[in-house]
Amino acid sequence: MENSPKEERRTINKVAVLGSGVMGSRIACHFANIGVKALLLDIVPNELNEKEKAAGKTLEDKDVRNRIVDSALKATLKSNPSPIYRKKFSSRITTGNFEDNLKDISDCDWIIEVVVERLDIKQQVFEKVEKFRTPGTLITTNTSGIPIHTMLEGRSDDFQKHFCGTHFFNPPRYLKLLEIIPSPKTDPAVIDFLMQYGDLFLGKTTVLCKDTPAFIANRIGVYGIMALFHLVEEMDMTVDEVDKLTGPVLGRPKSATFRTCDVVGLDTLVHVANGLEENCKDDEAHSLFTMPDYIAKMVDNNWLGSKSGQGFYKKVKDDKGKSNILSLNLKTLDYEPKQRVKFPTLELTKSIDDLSKRMKVLLSGKDKAGEFYRKAFYGLFEYVSNRIPEISDDIYKIDDALKAGFAWELGPFEAWDALGVKETLKAMEAEGRKPAQWVYDMLDDGIESFYNLENGTKNYYNNEGKEFSKIPGTDDFIILANLPATNTIWKNSGSTITDIGDGIINVEFHTKMNTIGGEILQGLNKAVDLAEKNYRGLIISNEGAHFSAGANVGMIFMFAIEQEYDELDMAVRAFQSTTMRLRYSDIPVIAAPHNLTLGGGCEICLHADKVVAHAETYMGLVEFGVGVIPGGGGTKEFALRFSDELKEGDVEINTLRDRFLTIGTAKVSTSAYEAFDLGYMRKRNDTVTVSRDRLIANAKESAINMAEEGYTRPIERSDIRVLGKSGMGIVYVGADSMMAGNYISEHDKKISEKLGSVLCGGDLSAPTLVSEKYLLDLEREAFLSLCGERKTLERLQSIIKTGKILRN
Numbered sequence: 001m002e003n004s005p006k007e008e009r010r011t012i013n014k015v016a017v018l019g020s021g022v023m024g025s026r027i028a029c030h031f032a033n034i035g036v037k038a039l040l041l042d043i044v045p046n047e048l049n050e051k052e053k054a055a056g057k058t059l060e061d062k063d064v065r066n067r068i069v070d071s072a073l074k075a076t077l078k079s080n081p082s083p084i085y086r087k088k089f090s091s092r093i094t095t096g097n098f099e100d101n102l103k104d105i106s107d108c109d110w111i112i113e114v115v116v117e118r119l120d121i122k123q124q125v126f127e128k129v130e131k132f133r134t135p136g137t138l139i140t141t142n143t144s145g146i147p148i149h150t151m152l153e154g155r156s157d158d159f160q161k162h163f164c165g166t167h168f169f170n171p172p173r174y175l176k177l178l179e180i181i182p183s184p185k186t187d188p189a190v191i192d193f194l195m196q197y198g199d200l201f202l203g204k205t206t207v208l209c210k211d212t213p214a215f216i217a218n219r220i221g222v223y224g225i226m227a228l229f230h231l232v233e234e235m236d237m238t239v240d241e242v243d244k245l246t247g248p249v250l251g252r253p254k255s256a257t258f259r260t261c262d263v264v265g266l267d268t269l270v271h272v273a274n275g276l277e278e279n280c281k282d283d284e285a286h287s288l289f290t291m292p293d294y295i296a297k298m299v300d301n302n303w304l305g306s307k308s309g310q311g312f313y314k315k316v317k318d319d320k321g322k323s324n325i326l327s328l329n330l331k332t333l334d335y336e337p338k339q340r341v342k343f344p345t346l347e348l349t350k351s352i353d354d355l356s357k358r359m360k361v362l363l364s365g366k367d368k369a370g371e372f373y374r375k376a377f378y379g380l381f382e383y384v385s386n387r388i389p390e391i392s393d394d395i396y397k398i399d400d401a402l403k404a405g406f407a408w409e410l411g412p413f414e415a416w417d418a419l420g421v422k423e424t425l426k427a428m429e430a431e432g433r434k435p436a437q438w439v440y441d442m443l444d445d446g447i448e449s450f451y452n453l454e455n456g457t458k459n460y461y462n463n464e465g466k467e468f469s470k471i472p473g474t475d476d477f478i479i480l481a482n483l484p485a486t487n488t489i490w491k492n493s494g495s496t497i498t499d500i501g502d503g504i505i506n507v508e509f510h511t512k513m514n515t516i517g518g519e520i521l522q523g524l525n526k527a528v529d530l531a532e533k534n535y536r537g538l539i540i541s542n543e544g545a546h547f548s549a550g551a552n553v554g555m556i557f558m559f560a561i562e563q564e565y566d567e568l569d570m571a572v573r574a575f576q577s578t579t580m581r582l583r584y585s586d587i588p589v590i591a592a593p594h595n596l597t598l599g600g601g602c603e604i605c606l607h608a609d610k611v612v613a614h615a616e617t618y619m620g621l622v623e624f625g626v627g628v629i630p631g632g633g634g635t636k637e638f639a640l641r642f643s644d645e646l647k648e649g650d651v652e653i654n655t656l657r658d659r660f661l662t663i664g665t666a667k668v669s670t671s672a673y674e675a676f677d678l679g680y681m682r683k684r685n686d687t688v689t690v691s692r693d694r695l696i697a698n699a700k701e702s703a704i705n706m707a708e709e710g711y712t713r714p715i716e717r718s719d720i721r722v723l724g725k726s727g728m729g730i731v732y733v734g735a736d737s738m739m740a741g742n743y744i745s746e747h748d749k750k751i752s753e754k755l756g757s758v759l760c761g762g763d764l765s766a767p768t769l770v771s772e773k774y775l776l777d778l779e780r781e782a783f784l785s786l787c788g789e790r791k792t793l794e795r796l797q798s799i800i801k802t803g804k805i806l807r808n
Contacts, residue, residue: 010138010193012036012201016105018125019114020069020095023142023170025076027112029083030172032092033615034201034690039104042069044097062100069095083173085615085671098125103132110138112166117271119146126151130159138190140166144218145275148211149183160185166194167215169405170264174616176692177405178204179215199473203615203690205404206473212391213279214272216398217405219391220384220412222272226288227379228257232330233292235372239312239327244341245369246376249362251355251409258312258327262305270299285383294330303328310335343369353512355409356418363419377415378433381424384412385435388463395450396460396471413450422448438463456483478696480508480543489530495523503535503707504700508542513549516600518571521578524604531587537703537711538585540604541592541696547617550599551575553626557796560787568787572780575600575632579607580772586713588706592699593617594692598668602680603632609706611686612699613672619680620668624751625805627792630663631783635758636775638663641679642759643721652723653730660731660759664752718771722761731756747791747808754782 013036017028020042028038044065048057057064076083077090084090096104105111111133115125122141133139135158141151148165155163165181178198182191191208198206209215214222232242239258247256255262261269270291277289291299298304298311305311314326314335326335345365352358363373384398392398399411416424422443428435442461450461452468458479462469478500490497494511507527509520524540531538541547559568582589582604591608593601597619605611605619613619621630621638629635642659646652661667662678669675672688689698735752738744744752757763758778761770786792791808798806 010109012109012197014039014108015110015112016041016108017112017114018042018098018129019116020072021114021116022076023168023172024114025072026083026170026172027114027142027168028073028093029076029090030168030202032089033085033173034203036092038093039096039101039108040069040073040093041096041098041101042072044068044099065097065100066095069097081171081174082670083171085173085673086677089673098128102128105129105137106132106134108137110140112140112142114142117143117146119150122146122151123153126155126159130156133159137162138194139163140194142166142168145214145272147213148181152183152185157185161187162190164190164194165209165211165215166198167209169217175405175407176203176205177217177401178202178206179209179217179401179405180206181209181211181215183211195473199691199693201690203692205400205693207397207401207404209397209401210391213276215401216391217401218272219276219387220380220398220402221406222269222276223285223288223383224376224380225257225261225269226273227285227383228376229292229295230288231372231375233294235368235375237368237372238339239330240339241341242372244346245343245372249346249349249358253407262311262313264305265307266295266298266304266311270295284386285379294333297333298328301333343367345369345373359410359415359418374427374431377419378424378428378431380412381416381428382433382435385439388436388438393464394460394462417450420448421450441466453482453484456487458482474693476697477693478700479693480506480541480696490523490526492519492523494519495527497523497527497530499535500539500696500700502700502704504537504539504703505531505535506539506541506696506700508544509548510542510544511552513596514542514544514546514601515549515552516575516604517552517555518574521574524578525581528581528585528587528589532585535587536707537588537590537700539590539592539696539699539703540582540608541594541699546596546601547593548598548601548604549596550601550622551632553796554800556628556787557793557800560793560796563788565784565788569780569784572631572783575603576776576780579603579633580716580776583607583609584713584716586711588703588711590699590703590706592695593619594695598622599630599634600632603630603634603637606634606637606680609711610702611681612695612702613675613681613686613688614692614695615672615688615690616692617672617675618668618670619672619675620666620678621663621680622666622668624664624666624748624755625795626799627747627751627789627795628783628786629751629755629758629779631779633776633779635663635755635779635782636772638679639722639759639761639775640717640720640772641682643719646721653727656723656727656730656759657734660734660752660756664755716772719769720761720772720775721767722759722764722770722775723767724761724764726767727760728753728756728763731760745807747789750789751786754786758782 015031015036016039017024018041020040028040031038045067052064073095113125115121139162143165144167152160164186167179169175169177180194195206198204243256243258247254273289280286302308303310312328315323316326317323325338327338329336344367345362349358349361395413399413402408402411452459457470459468459470480498483498487499488496489499496508498506500506507523527538589608590610590612591605592612593605594614594617597617599622602619602621621634623630638659642655645655667678669678675681676683689695735749739749762778794808795806798804
């Protein structure tokens with residue numbers, strides 16, 4: 001039998017997304033994010049709305065026929081956080097309707113069904129799709145729980161061969177999980193392709209699931225939420241208490257439990273839980289999927305969360321118009337002011353950064369919080385152990401699904417490992433909890449953990465083989481935390497230098513929020529020393545929540561408030577000399593940022609030979625907000641890039657204004673792609689990767705390529721064209737008009753003038769060529785003078801005490 005036309009080499013250039021609801025529109029946006037054209041289709045309206053009637057429209061007008069899909073996409077593009085990396089990427093999405101445009105799926109490489117969760121409707125859609133689908137085209141469903149095999153009735157052999165479930169989690173741009181659920185008829189080559197494509201191109205953690213109710217993440221995640229709903233009643237706990245106990249302290253999102261339910265929608269949660277109650281009759285925790293009375297009453301009252309305006313929380317305004325958040329009293333169903341939550345056990349963990357160590361303290365607590373944790377986790381551990389092999393043969397799939405789908409820092413088996421498998425088992429038995437027999441068998445075989453590390457590779461306990469096995473698909477990842485201690489070649493209190501192989505070293509930060517102080521500057525300089533002597537490239541990256549929140553503001557404030565200006569001058573010089581060292585070293589320096597990359601963290605990236613950024617990188621020079629200008633070479637670098645951008649005949653003032661406003665309004669990119677637009681990243685030089693797991697490996701590859709191409713130290717610049725007085729005049733006029741319109745304060749105006757002076761090269765009578773050293777001196781002088789201003793000190797103090805920007 002010959003292969004269908006698309007079998008030999010499969011590429012995805014165009015997808016069709018059938019259904020433009022919340023998920024459909026966002027899935028289309030994420031494909032647009034990675035450069036794939038998306039055809040987004042939905043139903044045709046069956047009646048005119050009032051606006052269309054007033055305009056004399058008919059049901060045959062194209063804009064009427066596409067009203068549902070166009071309105072859905074428009075609303076999605078306005079949503080916050082944005083589903084799109086860059087506004088112009090939305091032009092890659094074409095809209096249409098099922099009646100007029102279904103034929104257009106014939107040239108699509110992948111068709112994704114995202115219509116309402118009803119089997120009969122999905123089957124009707126697939127019946128129509130068969131008429132236009134080209135043989136060999138991938139066809140998948142985004143169902144969150146309908147059994148995959150039930151959708152295949154009446155479908156052709158080719159359809160069945162190329163069909164499976166692809167369950168994205170909402171919002172697909174931000175949540176990494178993509179569950180792949182094959183049917184018995186799915187071609188193994190299709191499964192392999194989707195697993196690899198989701199990882200490489202969509203930046204997903206792809207998890208291969210069995211076709212069981214709610215698959216993996218929702219089966220375990222919804223169990224966990226339902227168990228807490230019942231535990232709240234049993235232990236007489238409040239919404240505020242549970243969300244305090246189940247948020248960041250556990251390595252989980254700030255939305256914790258009840259706020260997460262409000263965001264997702266209580267109706268959605270109830271729908272999944274009802275499905276589990278109906279389809280999991282043999283589940284030992286079946287009774288937990290029955291809704292407590294207070295949940296049923298909330299649904300009856302339409303208190304569904306954010307979508308209905310109230311759920312477990314409700315936002316109200318007081319007499320002065322100030323917004324306040326009320327929380328629901330689960331006994332009375334009245335909304336009450338949020339209560340401050342304190343437990344002795346939580347107090348004990350405040351100074352413990354390591355989650356594994358923190359969890360041991362939490363579960364050993366002698367108060368109500370400790371009892372809550374023990375009941376919740378022992379129940380969870382018992383439940384997940386009993387789901388092997390029902391929903392998965394492998395423990396790592398359950399952990400991956402919960403981490404990527406619910407943003408848990410540790411999956412259930414990883415958490416159990418952190419607490420100690422053997423010790424925790426004894427404690428569980430004392431509480432009447434008994435895990436699956438395979439856990440006892442594992443311990444009897446002398447294996448006392450679910451995971452181990454060997455030569456930098458994380459292995460999982462393979463229950464079938466009764467041994468440790470390598471986690472598939474991780475060969476190309478470089479996970480610093482997994483590397484053996486022998487790879488560490490130098491460290492201090494704020495940074496670590498690690499040999500990551502092939503002649504490349506990595507320097508990582510590990511201060512709070514990875515703020516930059518003397519210890520990190522020392523680490524960067526040491527890394528350059530070592531790389532120049534014994535290696536061929538340097539990566540600057542880390543595995544913290546953020547790349548860097550910027551310079552250590554507390555240190556700057558301390559020097560400034562005590563008028564230790566010589567010390568402050570030395571600190572600024574040290575920062576400037578470090579960034580210049582990165583720029584003018586004998587080896588390629590690659591910065592690989594992710595998440596927050598602010599202030600000094602951004603300045604480090606600006607001075608790297610190349611930036612390989614994760615798509616979710618939020619980069620910006622934000623110093624203006626604390627009353628200063630970028631002082632680690634950032635302002636100098638913007639002046640240099642402004643000079644390089646100018647071409648003969650350009651209107652210089654427009655480019656100057658754009659660069660000035662980027663710093664002057666402390667603009668932060670909403671993605672790595674937007675960082676190009678703001679001038680933080682350079683076109684045709686810097687690159688973006690959507691896979692967080694592959695970030696360091698991709699940066700390493702760039703360093704190797706640059707080294708092998710014959711890297712030569714750049715020559716320090718002395719040809720930077722600055723505008724002098726003519727440019728400064730424009731800045732001053734702009735600042736005056738902004739202050740006159742009450743858009744900025746007098747202190748903002750002063751900072752603006754200092755910033756403009758550096759960008760324009762100071763008080764020069766005419767456009768002039770200057771050196772980097774000249775601009776660095778101006779930058780440092782401006783920074784130090786602003787640190788002597790009372791209002792700058794007030795801003796610094798505000799950010800230290802409250803974390804908020806003071807506009808004074």
